[in-house]
Amino acid sequence: MAEILVVDDSRVMREMVVACLRAEQHGFAHAASGLEAIETLSLRPFDLVVLDLNMPDIGGLEVIEFIRGQDRLRSLPILVVTTRGDEESRARTLAAGASEFMTKPFTPDAILASVRALLQDGVAGAG
Amino acid sequence: MTGALDVNEFVAGYLVEVEEHLSASTANLLAVEAALRAGESSPRPIRELFRALHTIKGLSAMVGVEPIVDLAHGMETVLRAADRAAGSLSGSSIEVLLRGLRSIEERARALAEGKPVLPAAPELLAALTALDLAAAPSPPVPTIGADPEILAKLGPGERVQLAQGVAGGRRALRVDFTPSPARTAEGVNITTVRERVGKLAEIVKVVPLSVPASDGAPGGIVFALLVLTSAPDEEVARAAAADGVRALTVEPAVPPAVAALAEREPDEPVDREPQLRGVVRVEVARLDDALDKLSALVVTRFRLARAAAELRARGVDTRDLSEILREHDRTLRDLRGAIMRARMISVKELLERVPLVVRGLGRATGKQVRLEIDAGKAELDKAVAERVFPAIVHLLRNAVDHAIEPPAERRRLGKPEEGVVRVSCFERSSNQLELSVADDGRGIDRALVARRAGRPAPESDAALLDLITLPGLSTLDQATKTSGRGLGMDIVRRIAVEQLSGELAVSTSPGAGTTFTLRIPLTLTIVDAFSFLCGDQLFVTPVAGVEEVVEIDAARIIRGPAPGEARGGSMLPAAGEARGGSMLPAAGEARGGTMLPAAGEARGGTMLPAAGEARGGTMLIERRGEVVPLVDLGALFETGASPARRALVVRRHGAPFAFGVTRVIGQQEVVVRPLEDPLVRVPGVSGSTDLGDGRPTLVLDLVTLSGRLSAGRGGRGALVWVAS
Numbered sequence: 033m034a035e036i037l038v039v040d041d042s043r044v045m046r047e048m049v050v051a052c053l054r055a056e057q058h059g060f061a062h063a064a065s066g067l068e069a070i071e072t073l074s075l076r077p078f079d080l081v082v083l084d085l086n087m088p089d090i091g092g093l094e095v096i097e098f099i100r101g102q103d104r105l106r107s108l109p110i111l112v113v114t115t116r117g118d119e120e121s122r123a124r125t126l127a128a129g130a131s132e133f134m135t136k137p138f139t140p141d142a143i144l145a146s147v148r149a150l151l152q153d154g155v156a157g158a159g
Numbered sequence: 160m161t162g163a164l165d166v167n168e169f170v171a172g173y174l175v176e177v178e179e180h181l182s183a184s185t186a187n188l189l190a191v192e193a194a195l196r197a198g199e200s201s202p203r204p205i206r207e208l209f210r211a212l213h214t215i216k217g218l219s220a221m222v223g224v225e226p227i228v229d230l231a232h233g234m235e236t237v238l239r240a241a242d243r244a245a246g247s248l249s250g251s252s253i254e255v256l257l258r259g260l261r262s263i264e265e266r267a268r269a270l271a272e273g274k275p276v277l278p279a280a281p282e283l284l285a286a287l288t289a290l291d292l293a294a295a296p297s298p299p300v301p302t303i304g305a306d307p308e309i310l311a312k313l314g315p316g317e318r319v320q321l322a323q324g325v326a327g328g329r330r331a332l333r334v335d336f337t338p339s340p341a342r343t344a345e346g347v348n349i350t351t352v353r354e355r356v357g358k359l360a361e362i363v364k365v366v367p368l369s370v371p372a373s374d375g376a377p378g379g380i381v382f383a384l385l386v387l388t389s390a391p392d393e394e395v396a397r398a399a400a401a402d403g404v405r406a407l408t409v410e411p412a413v414p415p416a417v418a419a420l421a422e423r424e425p426d427e428p429v430d431r432e433p434q435l436r437g438v439v440r441v442e443v444a445r446l447d448d449a450l451d452k453l454s455a456l457v458v459t460r461f462r463l464a465r466a467a468a469e470l471r472a473r474g475v476d477t478r479d480l481s482e483i484l485r486e487h488d489r490t491l492r493d494l495r496g497a498i499m500r501a502r503m504i505s506v507k508e509l510l511e512r513v514p515l516v517v518r519g520l521g522r523a524t525g526k527q528v529r530l531e532i533d534a535g536k537a538e539l540d541k542a543v544a545e546r547v548f549p550a551i552v553h554l555l556r557n558a559v560d561h562a563i564e565p566p567a568e569r570r571r572l573g574k575p576e577e578g579v580v581r582v583s584c585f586e587r588s589s590n591q592l593e594l595s596v597a598d599d600g601r602g603i604d605r606a607l608v609a610r611r612a613g614r615p616a617p618e619s620d621a622a623l624l625d626l627i628t629l630p631g632l633s634t635l636d637q638a639t640k641t642s643g644r645g646l647g648m649d650i651v652r653r654i655a656v657e658q659l660s661g662e663l664a665v666s667t668s669p670g671a672g673t674t675f676t677l678r679i680p681l682t683l684t685i686v687d688a689f690s691f692l693c694g695d696q697l698f699v700t701p702v703a704g705v706e707e708v709v710e711i712d713a714a715r716i717i718r719g720p721a722p723g724e725a726r727g728g729s730m731l732p733a734a735g736e737a738r739g740g741s742m743l744p745a746a747g748e749a750r751g752g753t754m755l756p757a758a759g760e761a762r763g764g765t766m767l768p769a770a771g772e773a774r775g776g777t778m779l780i781e782r783r784g785e786v787v788p789l790v791d792l793g794a795l796f797e798t799g800a801s802p803a804r805r806a807l808v809v810r811r812h813g814a815p816f817a818f819g820v821t822r823v824i825g826q827q828e829v830v831v832r833p834l835e836d837p838l839v840r841v842p843g844v845s846g847s848t849d850l851g852d853g854r855p856t857l858v859l860d861l862v863t864l865s866g867r868l869s870a871g872r873g874g875r876g877a878l879v880w881v882a883s
Contacts, residue, residue: 042214044172048221051168067349067382070367071338074378086213089353089365094312098367102379115217137220 034079034151035059039069039095040113041087045136049082049113052140053147066090070098073105080150082143085114085125093128100129109150113138166222170270173222177267180211182511184260187211189514192253199323200247202316203363208256209238215263227266229279233287234259242316255286257515304408305333309383312366317385320363322409324387331407332360332392334399336382337375347400349382355398360388446502446541450684453491453498454830457685458849460484460491495828499682503538506584506592509548510534513582516552520559527566527576528559533583539592540682543659547594547679550654553647554596554675555580562600562673572670574599590703591661592681597674603627603667621812624665628652655679660701660845660860664812684831688858689807690824690850693791694798698820699829699848700807700859706815707808708823709782716789717779780806780817790868791819792859809861816865831858842867 036058040046046062053060061078063069066087073081081099085092092112099105109131114121117135125133131153132146187204194201216231234256241248262283266276301322303313313321321331336352349365356362364385372379385407388395392404467484471477510532521528539547563569563578570576584594608626609616617623630649655663661679680686680703688699689708780789791803803819810816831846832855843864847855 041210042176042218044169044176044218045221047172048169065350067353067365067367070380071343071349071378071382074338074380075340075343084217086210086217088207088210090312090367094367098369098380101369104379115213115220136217137223 033057033059035061035077036080036082036147037061037063037069037072037078038082039063039066039087039092040082040084041065042084045084049143052138052143056144056147066092066095069095073099073108074102078108080147081108081110082147083110083112083130085112085116085121093125096125096128096130109153111143111146111150113143170222173218174267174271176218177215177227177263180215181260181264181267182508184208184211185257185515186511188253188256188260189518191248192250192518195248195250195253200319202242202320205238205241205248206316209235209242212238224266224270224276226276226279227263229284230259230263230266233279233284237287237290249290252290255283255290258283259287302410303331304410305385308368309333309366309385313364313385317364320361321385321387321407324361324363325409329361329387329389331363331409332386332388332395333405333407334384334386334395334401334403336384336399336401338380338382339375339377342400352382352384352399356384356386356395359390359395359398360386362386446498449498450502453495454685456491457495457828457830460487461850463487492828495685499540499685502540502542502682504541504544505534506537506539506544506594507534509539509544510551510582510584512548513551513555516555517559517580520556524560524563525565526559526563526578528563528578528580531579531581531583533581535583535585537584537586537592538681539679540684543679543681543683546654546658547677550651550677551582551594551596553651555582557648558596558598558600558673562598562602564601586681587678590681590686590701591678593676593678595674595676597672599672602669602671603665603673604669620664620666621814623667624648624652624663624812627665628663651675651677656863656866657842659683660704660863662811662862685828686831687826688829688848689826690829690856691805691807691820692801692822692824693793693796693803693820694801696793696796696798697824697850697856698792698796698859699850699856700861701845702826704809704860704862705807706810707782709780709806709808709817711780711789711803711806711819713802715781717781717786718777782808782815782817785815787815787817788869789817789819790865793819793821807861809865811862811865811869814869816861816869818861818864829858 033056036053038046038049038060039062040049041064043064046064050060061072063072067089069081069083070090072078083092083095092114096110096112099108099110110129111132111134112125112130113134113136114125115136122133131150134143134146184207187208190204191201191208194204212231212235216228216235219225219227219231237248237252237256241252262279269276301318303310303318303321305313325331334356336349338348342348353362353365362384366383366385368381368383370376370379370381384399386395396402396404464484467477467480470480513532514530517528517530520526558580559578563580564572564574566576569578579599581597582595583597584592587593603623605616605623608623612626612629614626617626628648628651652663655661655677659679660683661677664676664678665673666676667673680701687702689702689705690697690699692698778789779786781787787808789803789806792798793801793803801821803821805821805823806817806819807823808815808817827850829848829850831848843860844857845860845863846858848858850856
């Protein structure tokens, strides 16, 4: 069982992510903004972050850069789930330090497989 | 493997989120348009528009609503370019983007109603693609004095936003918040800090900074909030739980014209980021269900109280039971409060759509209209909000279409070309909301209205209102494109008075403008009510409508002049002025055993003559120097011979009116059930309730009843005691 932080400003989207991963018996925490995500991550440990890119205040890219700039969080797996499916966004996101990049709409199987793989690896893919 | 995600599970939540984003986007787009007219760029609203459309796109893709994905994508592309241009958008873009928002809204509504969702219109998608963003000039990007780490995070839009704020007279500050487990435990976190700071300042950007872990920042982070404010430094620091603030220097790279215009809008709405933490959205149907269950509990409580009273009457010791009942009462009242609060929406939310309505009307009529909204902080039941909104739209239409003069005419009259429509709202009491729509237009032409209605010219605003709310009356020679069917004030009155048991008033001044005022209850279904006896018949009436309960001193009843000759401001027209229709249903029309008399068939000992026959005139009581008309409800409803000993005083159009009753039983909350059968839906009776004995009790709307009696609408029965 892992602790997963789901970050998305859309409540429905967070619920969808959790619904897809429900079968795995993980613990879930929610953050409705990039700021909330950074604050939460600074105060307690997580095994994985599922992160949206497009959010108020600071976007997902800034969150990733911040996480990768922190010694304690440098190897935290980050799965980016975003509507921006273009190659440029994918390249920029992975370059910033995301472990994996997935576009919306995603299927439950796809996100489940990614989460399993990232938790097994236990390390960030990039950054 | 989990198989497919059941999106049906999320459709309701999806629709709620889309509606919220559309509503905020419309407001933001109108803000962009206003800024564009003033020569300003709009970095913040455009950023938020972009974000909203992007979120709609992602959500719609998950739910599989491809037409909305297409539309949102087209709009998002336009807005991304505008965002990169530091918040510049060409004027031609606004209309196309508004069409885009409407198209998304139509498709979301179709989805909600289970109808097919039409594909996005190719011409609209083409129009979005064709928008010439290059035409929008990018403002020069100002220089900000701050730490390099912070500067690296500031986009051109945020720099322009800071510069515009400073040019408008506010200070640019940095205030740091350091999160910690202890603060989190106290409920102080970045979200609550944002909320608190957001009340004092416009938050332009929040930058997370890495710092060495310490007692103050065990997590090794600090949030730097860059804000624009006019509030004292100490207050901003206190809101951020910080020791102090730091000033940001902003180089004046903003063109003077922009700076001057920025000063004209000091009330630029502060950070509009919706604060949704801890908020659960619930479908209205679920709240209705909860209310129904609560209603059943309220009725059961009456039955319990009645059973306990019967036991007591038989000599049983019911002290323990009474204590349980009191506790039950308290819990039920708390539960009622909780459910009713959950049903409330802010008036601000209700009025969010108003700017779009006025914009459309202004464009359709070629008039320049400035809209001012003062929504206050009042809240009202969602069901009431939905019913009253069409009335607000009618009043806005009338204001723009009929009242505000065309620019040339205003110029000739020495008025500014731009007309003003002001929508304001405040909570009059814990039960009533006052909402007014005022314009600075030409005022209502009393003589013209009277001519059209075939009546004498009204002398008072109240009499004028009676005329303009006649069904079908129009003061325009031709139906216009916007109003279509003339004034339609009968609809406004029907909504405000008959559907919501509220009140409608008008005040108008030639050449200076007109104000329509709606007074409506905040909630409809469960209300605090007085229960009272008229003879041996029990009635209830909402406490909110009753100004005072007074003793009637029979010796001090004054016999007034014949109707039509009343003094002291309590002018009562003659019964002959009654316009069609019977105020009360004929005997036997009321369901549930509460029989109402046929007009003029009153029995019993308090038989009162019709107005004008009342032994020389009407009956009045005196209250603190004020002459108040009095009608005996028992006589009106033929409910027995007991004389009226007390009176419930109501006020309509500022004029008091007293209803005599035999005995006031008490005050309690009741569940009002609408009278759905059209045969028993009559003015003055707003519904029925069950006081626990299983029999319906009529809920009287005494304010409306007073209006009908004053107007002599009751025919012979009106009667009656117009003991006034």
